[in-house]
Amino acid sequence: MTQFKKGQVVTMQHPKSKAMLAAVIAKSTAADLVVEADKGEGHMIRFEAKRNRRTPAQLAEGLKITAGCDLPISPELQKAIDTANGKIPKVTKGQIVSYEMDGEQCTGRVNKGGKTPLVSHKDGSHIKGPAHVFTPCEAPEIDPELADWSVTAFVDQGMGRDFARWQATVAYRGKDEFYAICDGDGGPLRYEPVSRSKTEYMRQRESIATWQKALTDYIKAKGGNNTIVDELWPTYKWDMAPTGVTFADYINDPKL
Numbered sequence: 438m439t440q441f442k443k444g445q446v447v448t449m450q451h452p453k454s455k456a457m458l459a460a461v462i463a464k465s466t467a468a469d470l471v472v473e474a475d476k477g478e479g480h481m482i483r484f485e486a487k488r489n490r491r492t493p494a495q496l497a498e499g500l501k502i503t504a505g506c507d508l509p510i511s512p513e514l515q516k517a518i519d520t521a522n523g524k525i526p527k528v529t530k531g532q533i534v535s536y537e538m539d540g541e542q543c544t545g546r547v548n549k550g551g552k553t554p555l556v557s558h559k560d561g562s563h564i565k566g567p568a569h570v571f572t573p574c575e576a577p578e579i580d581p582e583l584a585d586w587s588v589t590a591f592v593d594q595g596m597g598r599d600f601a602r603w604q605a606t607v608a609y610r611g612k613d614e615f616y617a618i619c620d621g622d623g624g625p626l627r628y629e630p631v632s633r634s635k636t637e638y639m640r641q642r643e644s645i646a647t648w649q650k651a652l653t654d655y656i657k658a659k660g661g662n663n664t665i666v667d668e669l670w671p672t673y674k675w676d677m678a679p680t681g682v683t684f685a686d687y688i689n690d691p692k693l
Contacts, residue, residue, distance in 0.1 A: 440504075441462045441465050441470070441497065441502065441504070442462060442465055443462055443463065443464055443465050443521055443522075444461065444462065444518065444521040444522035444523075445461065445462045445465075445504065446459070446460075446461055446505065446506045446510070446518060447460050447461065447462060447472070447502050447503060447504055447505070447506060448460065448502070448503050448505065448506045448507070448508065449472060449474055449484075449500040449501060449502045449503075450500060450501040451474070451476075451482075452499065452500065457508065458474040458475055458476065458482075458508070459474065459475045459506045459508040459509065459510060459511070459514055460472050460473060460474035460475065460502070460506070460514070461473050461474075461514065461517050461518045461521050462521065463483070463517065463520075463521050464485075464521075465493065466493075467493070468487060468493075469485065469486050469487040469493060470485075470486040470493035470496050470497060471483065471484070471485045471486070472484045472485075472496070472500065472502065473514075473517045473521075474514075475508075475510075475511050475513060475514040477511075479511070479513055479537065480513075481513050481514070481517060481567070484496060484500060513569075513570070516569040516570065516572075517567075517569050519569070520568065520569040525568075525569060526573060527550065527568070528547055528550050528551075528554045528568045528571050528573070529547065529550040530547055530548065530549060530550045531546070531547060531590075532546070532547045532550070532573050533545070533546055533547075533573070533574055533575065533576045533679045534547055534554075534556060534571040534572055534573055534574060535571070535572045535574040536556065536564075536566070536570055536571050536572070537570070538558065538564065543558065543559060543680065543681075544574060544576070544577055544679055544680060544681060545557040545558055545559075545564075545679050545680050546675060546676055546679040546680075547571070548563060548676070551568070552567065552568055553565050553566065553567060553568070554566070554568055554571055556571060557676045557677060557679060557680055558680060559677075559680035559681060559682050561677070561690070576678065576679050577678075577679070577680075577681040579678065579681060579682075579683050580655070580678075580683055580684050580685075582651070582654070582655050582658065583651060583652070583655055583684065585609055585610050586607065586608070586609060586648055586651065586674075587607070587608050587611070587674065588605050588606065588607055588608070588671055588674040588675045589606045589607075589608045589611075589613055590605070590606040591603060591604075591605045591606075591671070591672070591675040591676075592604045592605075594621075596621060597619075597620055597621015597622045598621060598622045598623065599621060599622055599623040600619065600621045600622075600623070601619070601621055602619060602620060602621035603618075603619050603621075603671075603672070604616055604617070604618050604619075605617045605618075605671035605672070605674075605675060606631070607648065607671065609644060609647075609648070613631045614630070614631060614641050614644045614645075614648075615628050615629060615630045615631055615641050615644060615645050615648075616628065616629045616630075616631065617667075617671045619668070625668070626667060626668050626671075628645045630642055630644075630645075648667075649667050652666045652667055652670055653666070655684065655685075656685070656688065659685040659688075661685060661688055661689065666684075666688065669687070669688065670684065673687050
């Protein structure tokens with residue numbers, strides 16, 4: 438086992454360029470040593486003894502790792518240091534997070550958590566990266582006409598006969614009202630009120646109609662004429678709204 442401890446800030450030499458880099462010990466056990474170093478310009482590089490069939494001592498010697506660091510600590514390295522020391526909360530599915538992409542600060546929904554989260558991006562794609570590059574944040578404020586409506590849960594149920602199957606929970610002013618259900622078999626969405634109380638059930642049936650009218654009015658106000666907005670809105674609200682894309686822009690995307 439090496440003399441280094443998890444979370445320790447160190448200096449190391451890049452094995453090819455021989456440049457000295459600021460780094461942090463991400464893992465240190467008798468069987469493995471993992472080092473994350475700052476390459477500069479927002480890029481990090483990772484070295485793992487076990488993956489490279491080296492002992493921790495061999496990796497430490499090969500990288501000329503020394504305790505302490507006089508080099509500047511970048512924001513990216515600081516996040517890696519905080520992660521190694523347990524100061525950064527875990528990135529979990531459903532969270533909204535911020536991250537940097539091509540010099541721009543972006544936001545998105547976490548579709549898969551863990552060490553390498555999968556997060557929605559504003560161009561409709563999903564990006565993957567180490568957890569420390571994502572920071573939990575608030576959702577951007579867009580589409581004020583529909584601000585009272587939200588999706589509080591979204592369950593992907595795999596492929597149906599024609600489309601993806603899913604169930605979304607739609608809420609009004611933070612209170613769950615009904616489920617929007619796509620069977621993936623080519624038919625229209627189904628709607629089921631959340632409550633089984635007769636009085637609440639009937640009120641929530643009316644809430645579905647109110648939501649559909651709000652969508653129709655929104656699209657008309659934006660100069661659109663899309664007849665399937667209620668089918669697109671739940672997936673948009675869960676996956677794309679956190680990126681800052683408006684529903685009108687999403688509907689008018691030529692890829693749809």
